[in-house]
Amino acid sequence: MPKANVTFEKLGVTISVPAGTRLIEISEKVGASITYGCREGECGTCIMKIVSGMEHMSERSVLEDKVLQENMAGSSHRLACQAQVLGGDITVKA
Amino acid sequence: MNASPNAVEVAPGTHWIGALDPSLRDFDIILKTANGTTYNSYCVRGDDGVAIIDTVKASHADEFFTRLEQVARYDEISTIVLNHLEPDHSGALPELMRRAPQAKLYISAKAHLMLKALVKTDDLRFNVVETGDRVELGGRTLHFFSTPFLHWPDTQCTLVEEQGILFSGDVFGCHFCDPRLFNDKVGDFRFSFEYYYQHIMRPFREHVLEALELLEPLALKTIAPAHGPILRDAPQSYLQRYKQLAAPLLHNEVGANDKSLLVFYISSYGNTALMAQAVAEGAETEDGVRVSLYDLQASGGLPFVDLIEEADGIAIGSPTINGDAVKPVWDLLSSLAVIKVRDKLGASFGSYGWSGEAINMIEDRLRGLKLRVPVKGVRAKLIPNEEEMQRCRDLGKQLAQHLTGNLQRRVISMSELLSQES
Numbered sequence: 001m002p003k004a005n006v007t008f009e010k011l012g013v014t015i016s017v018p019a020g021t022r023l024i025e026i027s028e029k030v031g032a033s034i035t036y037g038c039r040e041g042e043c044g045t046c047i048m049k050i051v052s053g054m055e056h057m058s059e060r061s062v063l064e065d066k067v068l069q070e071n072m073a074g075s076s077h078r079l080a081c082q083a084q085v086l087g088g089d090i091t092v093k094a
Numbered sequence: 095m096n097a098s099p100n101a102v103e104v105a106p107g108t109h110w111i112g113a114l115d116p117s118l119r120d121f122d123i124i125l126k127t128a129n130g131t132t133y134n135s136y137c138v139r140g141d142d143g144v145a146i147i148d149t150v151k152a153s154h155a156d157e158f159f160t161r162l163e164q165v166a167r168y169d170e171i172s173t174i175v176l177n178h179l180e181p182d183h184s185g186a187l188p189e190l191m192r193r194a195p196q197a198k199l200y201i202s203a204k205a206h207l208m209l210k211a212l213v214k215t216d217d218l219r220f221n222v223v224e225t226g227d228r229v230e231l232g233g234r235t236l237h238f239f240s241t242p243f244l245h246w247p248d249t250q251c252t253l254v255e256e257q258g259i260l261f262s263g264d265v266f267g268c269h270f271c272d273p274r275l276f277n278d279k280v281g282d283f284r285f286s287f288e289y290y291y292q293h294i295m296r297p298f299r300e301h302v303l304e305a306l307e308l309l310e311p312l313a314l315k316t317i318a319p320a321h322g323p324i325l326r327d328a329p330q331s332y333l334q335r336y337k338q339l340a341a342p343l344l345h346n347e348v349g350a351n352d353k354s355l356l357v358f359y360i361s362s363y364g365n366t367a368l369m370a371q372a373v374a375e376g377a378e379t380e381d382g383v384r385v386s387l388y389d390l391q392a393s394g395g396l397p398f399v400d401l402i403e404e405a406d407g408i409a410i411g412s413p414t415i416n417g418d419a420v421k422p423v424w425d426l427l428s429s430l431a432v433i434k435v436r437d438k439l440g441a442s443f444g445s446y447g448w449s450g451e452a453i454n455m456i457e458d459r460l461r462g463l464k465l466r467v468p469v470k471g472v473r474a475k476l477i478p479n480e481e482e483m484q485r486c487r488d489l490g491k492q493l494a495q496h497l498t499g500n501l502q503r504r505v506i507s508m509s510e511l512l513s514q515e516s
Contacts, residue, residue, distance in 0.1 A: 005505060010437060011468040012496065014505040021508065029511045031457065031467035070207060072247075094466075 004085040008032050008094045009051055019087050023048060023080035032094035039081045044071040046080035053090030057083050101161040102275055104316060104324060105257045107139040107234065111146075111161035113154035116271045125293055128286075130271035133158075133182055134320050136261055137165050138254055140231025143172030146197070147252055147261045148320055152185030159186070159193075168194040173229055175200045175236065177263035178249045179208040183320055188213055200229060202240060205248035223250070225308065241265065241305035243298045251309065258315035264294060265305065266332050267319030278327035286322060287332075291339050297434050299340040306337055342404055353383045353497035355439070356401055357490075359411030360390040360422050365445035365477050370411045372483045373443060373472075376490025383494040390422040399429050406497050407439030408465075409490070412452045414444060419452035427459050440465035441493055443472040443486060450475070468496055 002019035006026055015026050024039065024046055037045030044067050050057065057078060060068070064082045101109040116130035133150035135158055144166045150158040171194040176184055179201070191197065191213075199220040201209060209218060223229075223238040235255040242249060244265045252261040268290040272280035295302055310333055317325040317332060325332050355377050359370035370387060377385045388398065402408055410426070412419040440460035442453045453471040460467050469492045474482040495501040 008468075010466055012499075012501050012503055013468060014503065015508060015511060016505050017508045026508070026511075029508075031461065031470070072204065072207070 002087050004056060004087045005089045006085055007089070007091040009091055010094055017085060020084050023078065023083050023085065023092065026085075027080050027092075027094060032092075037081070041067060041079050041082045044068075044073075044079065047071055047073050047077050048080045048083075049093040050076050050078055050083075051091040051093050053088055054078075056086050056088035056090050058086060099157050099160045101137070101164045104136065104318060104326075105254075105259060108254060108257060108259060109137045109161075109165045110275060110318070110324065111135050111137050111158060111165065112148075113150040113157040113161075114271055114273055115151070115154060118269075118271075121269050125269060125289075127269040127271075129281075131269035131321050132271050132275075133185075134267075134318065134322075134324070135162075135183075135186075136318055137162060138231060138234055138236070139166065140234035142230070142232030144170045145173035145175060145229070145231055145234075145236060146171055146190065146194075147175045147318075148177055148183045148263070149186035149190055151182040155186035155189055159189075169196065171197045173198055173200065173231065173236070175229075175238075175252050175261070176205065176209075177252055177261060178246060178320060179205050179212060180246060180264075181212065183263075184209075184212050200236075200238070202238075202242070202248050202250040204242060205250075208246075208248055228255075239305075239308050241301070241308065243301040244305055245294050245298055251305075253312060253314075258313055260309065260312065260314050260317050260329075262317050262319045264320050265302075266317050266325060266336065267321035268323070270322040272323065275324055276327070277323040277325045280323045283323055287335070288339075290322070291336065293432060295336075296339075296432050299434070302336055302340040306333060306340070309333060351382065353406040353494075354404065355383055355385050355407045355409065355490075355493060355497060356398075356405045357385065357387045357409045357411070358390050358398065358423075358426065359387075359444075360413070360420055361411070361445070362413050362415070362420075363445075363476075365474065366411045366413050366443070368483070369443050369445060369472065369474060369478055369486045370409075372478075372486035373409055373411070373441075373490035373493075376487030376492075377494040379487075379491055380494030380498060380500065382498045385490075385494075390426060393422065393426070398426060399433055402430065402435065402438075403433040405438065407441070407493055408460075409441040409443065409493060410456050410460075411442070412444045412456060414446035414448070414450045414452035417449060417451050419444075419456050423452075423456065427456070427463070430463060436464040438465050439493060439496055440467045441469055441471055441489060442467075443489060445474045445476060445478060447476060466496075469493060 007014040112134040136147040268286035270283040270286040361367035442456035450473040
């Protein structure tokens with residue numbers, strides 16, 4: 001199965017995960033993210049900055065785009081509950 | 095004292111047209127207001143137009159409009175500035191925009207979404223301004239300064255350049271109601287000024303310091319905040335006081351590069367206390383970290399908030415009683431809203447009799463407060479055995495290594511991560 005390496009910059013830990021894993025599944029387990037919020041891409045609680053490797057992330061959905069815009073998040077941000085890692089090396093600011 | 099609803103001149107052509115709320119005793123749930131508050135709004139008249147700076151709480155709109163009508167006609171109003179969109183300043187905005195439809199609204203970039211949520215219409219016309227932008231009123235120039243997070247993302251200040259009057263929004267304000275309005279006339283409001291800073295501005299002290307860099311060079315004759323007295327006597331002293339308040343509270347004896355880890359615990363039978371000692375011992379084996387150990391039993395809660403504000407990391411030990419962490423722990427955790435704790439290091443540990451839920455609950459709360467919680471907490475059933483004590487020492491050491499950056503970076507698999515959970 002293809003793998004992706006997700007590095008949590010502030011925590012100083014890299015997790016090797018199967019491609020297709022959502023960021024929130026990893027961030028919760030490593031203790032980088034709060035564990036509540038809607039988890040459905042609506043509340044914006046889980047906005048996360050992608051430091052590098054955005055090209056290895058799934059495309060933004062229309063809903064995710066809308067929520068990110070409403071929260072004034074820039075192009076380097078994603079909703080952890082929506083964004084999937086597809087492979088390669090990704091670094092997040094968390 | 096004159097409490098009649100008259101506009102009050104601040105400077106030639108510039109008037110206070112706000113509202114007094116002397117009977118208010120609680121503001122926004124979190125603040126006590128011993129003699130009420132004021133919602134300050136101002137009117138600036140130029141040769142070519144009139145500007146209204148901020149409005150008032152909706153319940154006090156009549157008082158605001160009565161004063162406004164004494165100094166301007168609605169069709170003269172060319173400009174409305176909202177320095178901050180909280181409802182106590184934007185409450186009368188929809189009605190003002192209805193009465194003065196020709197007026198252009200000026201807000202900060204981050205105020206847009208709040209405006210939409212407050213005015214509840216998609217047909218919003220407004221102009222976004224930032225530091226350096228100006229609006230000419232004819233002989234009066236409004237100069238905007240972006241001062242975000244004081245205490246909302248949208249906050250800004252507006253200077254009348256020719257008069258040296260700074261409409262500062264909530265910054266330099268306080269909840270103090272006195273119809274004599276000016277700081278050289280009203281009663282002693284110093285406690286309100288300090289109290290307001292501690293409860294409203296303190297979590298944003300980095301932003302306070304950034305704002306002061308922008309505002310200090312200005313030749314200010316008057317600071318006209320959105321609450322409380324207008325500061326026309328020695329306005330610079332209020333900037334200086336903010337600078338003092340935003341500086342670290344305590345002299346920090348830790349070396350410039352040393353990190354500070356605070357270990358808090360509370361213990362019913364001494365078991366969690368033993369674990370706390372072990373966490374501290376483990377952390378102390380790492381150079382460059384100053385470790386402090388505190389028993390929450392002896393706290394009133396508040397002094398620890400000051401310490402946490404200055405610390406780089408906190409570890410909290412609690413027994414589990416009836417499936418929960420104990421009240422002094424929650425008291426401490428619920429008192430951290432007045433300081434910035436984001437990105438500090440957090441951890442939890444504790445002894446338990448039946449189930450040990452407290453540790454996860456504390457970790458969740460720490461994450462909710464946006465602390466980093468990279469190391470899984472340690473739980474021990476009743477009296478910790480040597481293996482559990484060693485895990486506590488390891489926890490302390492790992493926390494210290496996270497603080498110093500000496501942690502060996504490694505790749506772990508998702509399955510390994512999941513097994514740590516169980």
